[in-house]
Amino acid sequence: MVNVKKQEQQHMDDVVAKIRSAEDRDRQDIAEVQEDRRAIQADFSNNVRIKVGTYSGMMETALTVRQQQKLLEERENNWKQASQHLEILEKLEKKPYFARIDFQEEGEPKSEKIYIGLATFADKPDNFLIYDWRAPISSIYYDGGGLGNVTYMTPDGKRNVNLTLKRQFMVEDAKISVVFDTDETVGDQMLLEVLDENADTKMKSIVTTIQQEQNKIIRDTDAELLFVQGAAGSGKTSAVLQRIAFLLYRYRGKLTSSQVVLFSPNQLFNDYIDQVLPELGEQNMLQMTYYQHVQRRLPKIHVETLQERFEEEQNELNKKLKVLKDSLKFFDVTTAYTRYLETNGVRFRDIKIGSEIFFKKEHIRKIYYSFNENYHLRNRLSATKERLIKELNSRINKLARTDEVQKEIQDLSQEQLNKLYGDRPRNFANAEKEMNFLGHQYVMREFQGVHRAIIKNRFININAQYINFLRSVPDLVDLNKFALSIDEWQLHISKVRDNLKQKKLSLTDVTSYLYLYDCITGKRGENDIKQVFIDEIQDYTAYQLAFLKQGFPRAKFTMLGDLNQAIFTHENSHSLLSELGTMFDAKKTKVVQLTKSYRSTQQITDFTKEILLDGESVTAFERKGEKPQLTSAVDEAILVEDVAKCLQKNTADKLTTAIIGKSLAECAQLTEALKQKGIQTTLIKTENQRLANGTIIVPAYLAKGLEFDAVIMWQANAANYNDDSERQLVYTICSRAMHRLDIFATGDFTPLFERINPELYNIKKY
Numbered sequence: 001m002v003n004v005k006k007q008e009q010q011h012m013d014d015v016v017a018k019i020r021s022a023e024d025r026d027r028q029d030i031a032e033v034q035e036d037r038r039a040i041q042a043d044f045s046n047n048v049r050i051k052v053g054t055y056s057g058m059m060e061t062a063l064t065v066r067q068q069q070k071l072l073e074e075r076e077n078n079w080k081q082a083s084q085h086l087e088i089l090e091k092l093e094k095k096p097y098f099a100r101i102d103f104q105e106e107g108e109p110k111s112e113k114i115y116i117g118l119a120t121f122a123d124k125p126d127n128f129l130i131y132d133w134r135a136p137i138s139s140i141y142y143d144g145g146g147l148g149n150v151t152y153m154t155p156d157g158k159r160n161v162n163l164t165l166k167r168q169f170m171v172e173d174a175k176i177s178v179v180f181d182t183d184e185t186v187g188d189q190m191l192l193e194v195l196d197e198n199a200d201t202k203m204k205s206i207v208t209t210i211q212q213e214q215n216k217i218i219r220d221t222d223a224e225l226l227f228v229q230g231a232a233g234s235g236k237t238s239a240v241l242q243r244i245a246f247l248l249y250r251y252r253g254k255l256t257s258s259q260v261v262l263f264s265p266n267q268l269f270n271d272y273i274d275q276v277l278p279e280l281g282e283q284n285m286l287q288m289t290y291y292q293h294v295q296r297r298l299p300k301i302h303v304e305t306l307q308e309r310f311e312e313e314q315n316e317l318n319k320k321l322k323v324l325k326d327s328l329k330f331f332d333v334t335t336a337y338t339r340y341l342e343t344n345g346v347r348f349r350d351i352k353i354g355s356e357i358f359f360k361k362e363h364i365r366k367i368y369y370s371f372n373e374n375y376h377l378r379n380r381l382s383a384t385k386e387r388l389i390k391e392l393n394s395r396i397n398k399l400a401r402t403d404e405v406q407k408e409i410q411d412l413s414q415e416q417l418n419k420l421y422g423d424r425p426r427n428f429a430n431a432e433k434e435m436n437f438l439g440h441q442y443v444m445r446e447f448q449g450v451h452r453a454i455i456k457n458r459f460i461n462i463n464a465q466y467i468n469f470l471r472s473v474p475d476l477v478d479l480n481k482f483a484l485s486i487d488e489w490q491l492h493i494s495k496v497r498d499n500l501k502q503k504k505l506s507l508t509d510v511t512s513y514l515y516l517y518d519c520i521t522g523k524r525g526e527n528d529i530k531q532v533f534i535d536e537i538q539d540y541t542a543y544q545l546a547f548l549k550q551g552f553p554r555a556k557f558t559m560l561g562d563l564n565q566a567i568f569t570h571e572n573s574h575s576l577l578s579e580l581g582t583m584f585d586a587k588k589t590k591v592v593q594l595t596k597s598y599r600s601t602q603q604i605t606d607f608t609k610e611i612l613l614d615g616e617s618v619t620a621f622e623r624k625g626e627k628p629q630l631t632s633a634v635d636e637a638i639l640v641e642d643v644a645k646c647l648q649k650n651t652a653d654k655l656t657t658a659i660i661g662k663s664l665a666e667c668a669q670l671t672e673a674l675k676q677k678g679i680q681t682t683l684i685k686t687e688n689q690r691l692a693n694g695t696i697i698v699p700a701y702l703a704k705g706l707e708f709d710a711v712i713m714w715q716a717n718a719a720n721y722n723d724d725s726e727r728q729l730v731y732t733i734c735s736r737a738m739h740r741l742d743i744f745a746t747g748d749f750t751p752l753f754e755r756i757n758p759e760l761y762n763i764k765k766y
């Protein structure tokens, strides 16, 4: 192997030398383009005089400016391309490739060897020294089955090859440190090395060690809905980011990063993953949380935050209401209600100027329902708006002609008059036309508010409409089936109404509120978006997913989640899959399961999976570590002392720690107690904060999707986690740990730990 390493290093050195020459060429190109750009600009300011005296002069100037702009744009594009290319080369220079495969294509006389890296590199046309990891042939490196006859997919169909060598390299700064020859998927040894590393505050790409199952997710191009169910730490998020990079490569020219949206669980998570695509040489997709998606449309309404949602009262009635309002049935009920609005029932509001009514709501209603039954909500509304604008204009015109207005115009200063003319050329046919124009402009200014109210649909009383919708619900669905009585429903309506009066909406209501509004206004979905990714799908409701589906009508969906980590939707999460089944065509739906957990040591995974009732399907990746440590005391002060020691130990072992508590209040208390002992930590209070270096203290609902070297679960006592519905939350917290897990509680531990085999952890009681 020593010889092999030497030979491979020699090859790598050759490739690096060629990369460096290509870099030099790129740098030269960039310098030339910059010089060119400067010259064009200088030339322009020296030679172009603005000729505005005559029409032909103006045209000539305009043409020159256009030509110059085009030249500059071209240079700009060249510059951008060369800079991007250079950036990729600079990455390749440090790590040109990480794998080599030798194979013989069926029907080809000779065998080939190729090297696989982050991007394609050729020193001359068709002489590829490095293949992109996303190229069709690279797929065989990731697929299982070992050496011998294997197949891979190309855009033109399947190809067969005889694979004779699969070699992996660990590379740092263009120096090969280890070479592995392997006949497995991607050798465990390499994976072990990668997983043994410490966590960062930023997620890294997994391009060198993508596993076979993950490769399927990454390269799928058929499914309209790709649903990935995977255990905590099984690489769902990693795979999906790689998938985005793959799709951008596969559909280069047809798909751009701005046509891809990723819905993530919180803002912190966005921050955590935002380096992966740039590391892979691609631009980041659009990233947002569901909360941002809805809140940006309702700037004047306070939408319930993650913390409020997490800490809200979970009484029996609220649970039952959620079952109904989060369901697909309720989405259908909303749609049915909007059908009824086609003939009756839309709520309007007066359009006013100050306190004076300009258009009465009764008048608007009359117009709205004056169109025949072929008008649906969208065209009914636009026809109404058209009619209102027409009426507004005719009232303006009438007013404009009155002596009073004409006189007021004559009293205006030149400056005020200029404002009225605006950009309009002053070539009126006669003085009367000019006065009419000025009169119209003059009066129009006063009625701008009315115009805006019409354009922006302000005459629709959406709040009253929403309440009316809720009142109609008992006619549209059998409340008994949801174990709800009419009285309970009425009580709920009055709560929503009170909330709306205070300009507040819960996350459940906000979706049906927006959907109702969209149906009435006929808002079309965002057709530009081609791929939608939803992470942590278990925290979405079927209603929200139906809403997203119709909001992105041309998109393919990839949804990933772990039904065992549903911390907001609890018991509903398992029905989600079947509800999704009715939303998408079964033939175009693909479900992939990931069961192996890569994040944590075997000891941690074996412990955490026992928290679950059906955790058998989770398997640990064999990486050894310490057993989780449970510590309890009656006195909290003793525990804080122990936490401090634990932090010291972690720091000495170069492990960064996250302390995860249940509520924000508890986390804040601990932060303070540690501070008293001179221990500095960062308390993460909201999702809009940054992930700091050093120890952080974070409430559980913000820890979703993140991972840390060491986790301290704070106050895992019976008071905090007492019933079955908390099981998934406890699992989520514990499964954030990569290398070490310590659990503290005052008093008794949560009964959810009772089912765990005591051999799987160490316990200490003060």
Ligand SMILES: Nc1ncnc2c1ncn2[C@@H]1O[C@H](COP(=O)(O)OP(=O)(O)OP(=O)(O)O)[C@@H](O)[C@H]1O
Pocket: 191, 194, 195, 204, 206, 209, 210, 211, 214, 230, 231, 232, 233, 234, 235, 236, 237, 238, 239, 562, 598, 599, 704, 705, 706, 707, 735
């Ligand atoms: N093929 C792989 N090679 C190297 N590391 C991997 C691989 N797959 C997953 N990992 C690592 O495992 C950890 C967990 O991955 P990831 O966060 O993507 O899992 P997840 O399924 O989204 O987890 P969760 O549901 O708990 O948020 C990460 O550190 C990731 O880098």
